[in-house]
Amino acid sequence: MLKFLRRLLFTTIGAIVTALFIVLFFFLGILTVASLSSDTEVTVEDNSILVVDLNSVIKERVNEDPFTQLIGESPFGEAQLGLNQILKSLKKAATDDRIKGIVIESGTPQAGIATIDEIRNALKTVKDSGKFIYAFAPIYTQTGYYLSSVADKVYMPPQGMLEYKGLSSQRTFFKGSLEKLGVEMQIFKHGKFKSAVEPFMLDHMSKESKKQTSVYIGSIWDYMKEQISESRGISIETLNRLADNSSMFNDNQILLDNKLVDGLWYKDQLLDELKKITDTELNDDLASVSLSDYKSAKVKKKSKGFTKDKIAVIYAEGGIDDGSDDGINSEKLSKTIRKARRDSSIKAVVFRINSPGGSGMGSDVIWREVKLCQQVKPVIVSMGDYAASGGYYIACCADTIVASPVTLTGSIGVFGMIPNAEKLLTNKLGMTFDGVKTNTYADFPMINRAMRKDEKAMMQTSVEKFYKVFIGRCAEGRSTSSEAIDEIGQGRVWSGENATHINLVDVLGGIDTAIEIAKEKAGLEKYRIKELPEQKSPFEEIFSGMGAQAKAFAAQTFLGVNYEEIKLMNQIKEIQPIQARLPYSIEIR
Structure with a gap:
């Protein structure tokens, strides 16, 4: 029994020491990354391509988190991008002579449609400045394609997938679950369209809820089709037909034939095309900068003087x-x-x-x-x-x-x-x-x-x-x-x-x-x-949020x-x- 207790004591002490060592290692790592992640200016070469990867959760704004930089997407959270920083970087790129064009690699962004539309409009401004925009992704969600459709050229691999099927809105109803648990929601409301309480009092959408939902998703879908039609030169009638046929489950040649995409290319083919339009030797690497790095790049501009306003x-x-x-x-x-x-x-x-x-x-x-x-x-x-x-x-x-x-x-x-x-x-x-x-x-x-x-x-x-x-x-x-x-x-x-x-x-x-x-x-x-x-500060954010x-x-x-x-x-x-x-x-x- 004494041997067992001694072994247990040593094992416990060993586990505590190991845990403390791991915590110390990560803490030192955070300090290192934080020191390296201060606003160090990024050098952008002439004739560069800005690579826009938005395959993350997009919030209004986010803090720079050195902990996430250290271990990537942590098990306690997910990578996030700030809309404010995305818009600033794209606005900067529109006037940066070093940026030749943009490649959008954002097939699966995680954001609301209004957020996506705001980024799309910023990309349109870059395009109007005379810079090219290409899009490439192995998989396009519907919002990912809506974002990418602003590009001059849209590409995907031959066996890739593009979701284009129209909009839907589905509710989850808890009434049946609550009844089984023996819980009754006592509900009070004003507004025949106030459907926030419906999940707790019904097992289906009311006719008022269906009516209002049909109107607003119809309005949103009409707007999205208009924007895609303008960018891609596809008629609204064709876009409706493609959505009704659920193009993501058909042969990808249909996407090409109907101009949803410009080519069924592999990544190497895209890179060769980019080298041609940037006058880069085929055996050389393209000059490029990521959106995350570009935020720290400085652009020379005419000084307007200091203002306190x-x-x-x-x-x-x-x-x-x-x-x-x-x-x-x-x-x-x-x-x-x-x-x-x-x-x-x-x-x-x-x-x-x-x-x-x-x-x-x-x-x-x-x-x-x-x-x-x-x-x-x-x-x-x-x-x-x-x-x-x-x-x-x-x-x-x-x-x-x-x-x-x-x-x-x-x-x-x-x-x-x-x-x-x-x-x-x-x-x-x-x-x-x-x-x-x-x-x-x-x-x-x-x-x-x-x-x-x-x-x-x-x-x-x-x-x-x-x-x-x-x-x-x-x-x-x-x-x-x-x-x-x-x-x-x-x-x-x-x-x-x-x-x-x-x-x-x-x-x-x-x-x-x-x-x-x-x-x-x-x-x-x-x-x-x-x-x-x-x-x-990043450290306050880490320790308050973990x-x-x-x-x-x-x-x-x-x-x-x-x-x-x-x-x-x-x-x-x-x-x-x-x-x-x-x-x-x-x-x-």
Whole structure:
């Protein structure tokens, strides 16, 4: 027994020492990478090709993470790219005489359609500057092809795959699962189109939900076809026919015959073609630079002199006060807007919103600061993939609202949900509850019993009250009546294109359009961009985020494909009772 304990002790000490050594090794690695990853200028050769690889998750902006650089895509997260940096690099490439052209290797980007469209428009600007753009990928998802279709030439290997089939939007419904568990969702809402609650009360889409979804995905699909038709010289009729025939499962010669691609080439054939158009010897390597490296490259430009005047770009991405680590914290965001308002060097604000909404109270807190800011300096909203429900609430008082034609917006409606888990807790788990209270509603709300009739009436009154406030805010911001907002509200989701016809959006465009409008309204000739909120340093980001990332990784490992659904259900306990948000998960693909 003594030998066993001694062996156990030595084994334990050995494991601890080994673990400490591994931690020390990674920490030293992080220090090394961090020192090497400071803003070292990248040398770009003349006649270079910019290689644009966007096969990653694309967020509004990301921090440079030396830990990810050290070990690649870590087991606690996934590689991410910042849209802000992508757009900056492409804008720089358009005027960089060293860049001869671009090769897009982005067949599988992971981003919303509005994000993809914004990058596509930036690539179009590079193309208009006289530089060539080629695209190559072994597999093109539909969004990957939409992005790549802007190129002069689109290539794929003979046995590659191209997804082109039209758009669909599918919902997941939890009603049946909740019934089996013995959980009833007690639901209150205003808005016949407010479908955020449907997954918890129905096992199918309502006719209102199907109607609104058909309208906005139809609008988005029409826009995508128009853009592909213009770039590729293919008629809309042909594009519809190809989508109906599900071209990804047919012979790839069909793609070539119908001009979706320009050639079924292997990579070496593409490289030979690039060498010809760049006058590079066949036995020499092409001069190239990756998008990730190019961000550190300097471009000589005429000095405009120093200016203290700034346009602040304030980012709001994710759910509002939904309990997630990467969403919008209303208090923190409000503080950021307040600082921008008080900063005399900031002459205008571009409020970049990519949010499906969330807490009604949190939305109102942010709205207040946006309104105060708008009273002293121009505030221009730029909408990303989503700016709906609470995301529209915080946008409505801006001087000008800019959206992509494929942004999802509107969803002006309110709902509340309180779960009743009495059957689960008592009938299935054998738990009972007892207690005392001093007043009528001292024990409200509780999840271990059904709500009484008077409690339900109180909840519905609260929802109706907030809806009235919501449409009032929108009416004031859009210089119209509450009745007019109610007509287009009721929780209905619109595309950005649709929204321009009903006074929810003023201008179609991206963040550069919003910045240009801010510049004009502030009367600026020279200005600097200041991005807010201030981001954490790489080390702060690593050590503050690894715990949450590790928990997410463990959940994904054990739950597999059910992870997203379980995560959504788990957020029920975190959210506030009154919500202004999109359906929990709108995925268009």
